Amino acid sequence: LEELSAKMGGLVTRQSLSKYENDKTNPSPYVLGKLAETLNVNTSYFITEPTIRIEYIAYRKSPSLLEKDNKTLISRINKALEDRVRVLDLTGQAKDTAIPIKQFSVAKIEDAENAAQKMREMWKLGNAPILNTTAMLEDNAICVMNIKASDAFDGMCAIVYDNQDQVKTAVLVTRTEIAGERQRLNLTHELGHLVLNIQKGVDEEKAAFRFGTAFLAPAEKLFQEVGEKRALIQLQELLLLKKQFGLSMQALIYRMHDLNIINEFYYKQWFTRINQCGWKKSEPEEWIFETSHWMKRNALRLIAEGMLSQLEAERMLDEKLELDIPASVVERRAFLKLPMEKRRQILAAQATNMVQFYEQNKEWQDVEGGDFIEY
Structure with a gap:
């Protein structure tokens, strides 16, 4: 926002831009025009109603989450999703969406186990551990967002x-600011909320948790690694399993109990x-927190193709981009994407401007010719 303010010549402050972004106040028509000009978008981009509808189907938070923090959180997510959908549309990826929403019926907790296996089969994942949960989800048209929030927020x-x-x-x-293994289970837990059609009388959170652990550690693979019955498991073995499956020690113990590998007492x-x-809150040998690169990768693609300005991409990503492609190249590509009639109008206007320039500035007539020099 600091840079956007500077590029607008200090017309509005960073604080004012922040208020516009969070719908706390509205810019004047003049400021709106300047903002659109700077970001290289139409003014209508800011004043038209969003063309998307967002339905929140699961929201795990503590009662201690303040209402104002909750509203800020929702506002940030809504804005990020509007940007995400715009990028999906510009890259032509929106038409490929095929997400199995509420597709798997769960009449008892064990059904969540079967659903996780079917989900893996649908996405052709086999039974192997998933190296990067975030990348796998994004490869299957699901948006992953990691946001800075208080401990009172778990996921949605x-x-x-x-x-x-x-x-x-x-x-x-x-x-953000949680261990990678917890992040991975949070994501697969939320995936459970998304794809499970949980019937009356079934504990929704337990079903989603069962789905999440089964998705990350399929029963067949876990049986293969630890056996079907165990009376003793060493700490070092548990840490190696944690490294293999990307699940916390606690989730693995819970998982082995669910599968009757270990008994209640153990x-x-x-x-x-x-x-x-x-x-309980901090385990040994934590996984690295996974980072989503989908938005940045596609924003850079759109900049290179002249379909998105650098400044607008930086606003979407909330970071400064160092590009090695000159702006002139991007602008030329954007120009070539315009309809022929529009290009002719622009070139005609530029020709008229140049005629006026040369008529008003006679210095060019004083330039003397000289010998050609070859380099």
């Missing part, structure tokens, strides 16, 4: 529709040890 998922109620995309949201023993060692 939403469906994005166009104005004809067709699904454009879906989004899974988790917060399950409780392990959680007693976890509490005593202070590992």
Whole structure:
């Protein structure tokens, strides 16, 4: 926002731009025009109603989350989704969306296990551990958002529709500043909320959790690694399993209990040890937090193709971009994408301007010719 303010010649402050962005106040028509000119978009981009409808279908938060923080959070997510859909449309990826929303019926918790396996089959993932959950989800048309929020926020998922109620995309949201293994389970847990059609009488959170752990650690693969019955599991083995599946030690113990690999007594023993060692909130050998690159990668593509200005891309990404393509090249590509009639109008206007320039500035007539020099 600082840079945008500077490029507008200080017409509006960073604070004012922030208020416009968060719908706390509206710019004057003059400021709106300057803003559109600077970002290389039409003024209508700011004043037309969003062409998407967002339906939040799961929202995990603590009662301690303040209402004002909640509103700010929703506003940020809504704006990011509008940008995401615009990029989807510009790149032509929106038409490829095929997300199985509420497709798997769950009449009992165990059905969530089967749903996770079917989901893996649908996406052709096999039973191998998933190296990068974020990339896998984005490869399957699901938006992943990591936002800075308080501990009172855990995660949410939403469906994005166009104005004809067709699904454009879906989004899974988790917060930053958590361990990578927790982030991964948060995302697959939210995926469960998105694809499971949970019947009356079934605990929705337990079903989503079962789906999430089963998706990251399929039963067949886990049986292959640890066996079908265990009376003892060493810490080092558990840490190696954590490294392999990208699940926390706690989630793995829970998973093995769900599959009856370990009994209730040993399950409780392990959680007693976890509490005593202070590992409930911070475990040894944390996974690296996954970063989403989808938006940046596609924004750079659109800049290169002359379909998005650098400044607008920087606003969407909230970061400065260092480009090695001259702006003139991008502008030329954008010009060549225009209809022939529009290009002729622009060239005719430029020709008229140049005639006026040369008529008013006679210095060019004083330039003397000289010898050609070859380099």
